[in-house]
Amino acid sequence: MTNHPIVFQSAAVANTLIAGVPCAVRAILVASRAGIIDLDQEVLLLVKGKWRDFERVHRDLERITPEAQMKWASVDSGTVDPAVRAIDGLECLRDPENVIPRNLAEFLLDDHFQDSVSASQTLVQASRRTIANTGKTTDGIVSRYINRPISQLISFHLLRFPGVRPIHATIAAGLIGVVMALCLFLGGQVGLLWGAVLFQFASVIDGVDGEIARATFRSSKLGATLDTAGDAATNFAFIAGVSFNLWMSGNVAAGQAGFAGLALLIIGLTVLGFLSIREGGALSFDALKHDARRTASPVLVALSTITSRDVYALFLAALILVGWAAPAMIFFAMAVTIWFLVAATMLGRRFFWSK
Template sequence: MTTPATFQFVSAQTANRLVAGIPAIARLALAYDQACPGAPLVLALGDRGALDPFSRAEIMRLAPGLKVQVEREAQGLVIPAETLPDAATIAGLLAGAAPVPPPPADPQTELAAAARAIIRATAKPGDGIVARRINRPISQAVSALLLRLAWVRPGHATALTALVALAMIACLLTGTTDGLVAGAVLFQLASIADGIDGEIARATFRTSASGAAWDSGVDAATNLGFLAGVIANLWLRGATDTAIIGLAGLGILAFGTGLLGLYARARGEPLNFDGAKALLGERESALKRWLRYLTMRDFYCLFLALMIAAGQVAAALAIFALAAAGWLATVIVLLWRARA
């Protein structure tokens, strides 16, 4: 048996406040709809204000069919809405199995803390070493800033990554040493920016197959465009021997990417540059795990950027070509086993 309850915000301002891109009231509505499907959500706004149009639209998107009643006075069990309880907590509160939390001393601070927790949770368990230690903290900080804007969507972040990639290619095609270094730095920045669209999508419940496909396409263009741009830069400067080494690595990467693309298409999944990770599944040993980390996109982006910025482009491309050959051999073996 559940107790009639009212979720009370101290004001319409806190109810409408964006919490990682979604109004606080919409996050509460989603959790309530999951805990009590079909039951109306009873609200009270301390200042007797009103929900704004964006909040109502987000409630419709996240909890379609949920009826929201805004009362002038709180009645029955009064639950501080700024605590943003999840579905399990709401069920426990209404069943009397959990104590009602006290109202937060500072509702705005409470909601800000909730936003930070939501953005932290957008990290992926399969992140590589560089992504976890360097890329993700930076991309999440950018995502936190962007999610203060109600109109921001994952596609905007994908477009940002594409713009960084275009700037990278433009620098590389100058055919100068400075352009090569600038392109390498932008390649790493593109690797960091690549995480933003997924973080925004997960934080705002906007993940989609089409979004993942666009993200994968931009990733493919960025990776192959960087190598092609480096090769073109070297060729324009007369370093043909080094360019040929890079061309070999590019060919290996393109062939392996094509194989992974065919595998992903057959399974109805988006292309993933860390696709060997999915093929390994739970069978990998500690050694295989470290080898996987060293061949993941986040690692080789930083490795190439640092090596090229340090003037070691020939060594970087030689190491990359050898690593790509090993990666391709692994992909072929794993794909063959997956068919068996």
């Protein structure tokens, strides 16, 4: 298979970021998946006019597909035969299944190819589609229908900037967690309300680093571990902060319930995290969620759903905002106790009773 050159109407289009990755790189990846080009063969990239700032395209393509061989040239340079058959880079993004090679001279005379408005719309739509595909199969119901649409909107705008990396979102979520903890531990009743709001906001921002990583092909074991550890720290700080706040305001029983539930949560998540690392993966607390889905038990699936972070973050935040902080901690302690017992039973079956 001999690759047809991929042509773009300008260097600006080829260099435009689509969800953090240059358009030219996205087009190559889409064309490769659609079977239009073979990355084992040389890929020629063409632009109308002079191609400036090609370094980022080259760097990102080399990072994502180091096996690809690539050349680039300017259509106006006279180095390319106008009769050569090429494919439209934007058409690869719009409709890769129906891309038809055409003579290069036809592209230069085609009004649609020269339409900058249409090109801009295609770039935006391709970026939105890419971001929309960054969700996870393990997303809970709150994350899927509330948190994810908001976090993906944030990711869409952040990825317009070339220097954005997943670690930036991870740090942002961590800083929100720090401010949340300060509000809860030092802010009294007002701090309790602000802490609840920030906890839910942190739950939303929690999705951004993973979305950026998946959209820009920067997912890594270290990044997933940092993300999970940061989530756990924020969760622990929230429960500890609410419990402390209630205790200091005179509601000792609710504070004690919160701390007791927190102790069980820490023990359970520590075991799950240790197991995920021992099995060679990144730090994760999703083992029980995966086990529940494999067993197809409605009870276990429901339990894994209501105990996922996105669900209880919104639920606890809502209870606190309507003035039910004390019942929230009592409910939390009861729910964690049930979760802990179920977790211990499932882990026992996995490692002892099944042998």
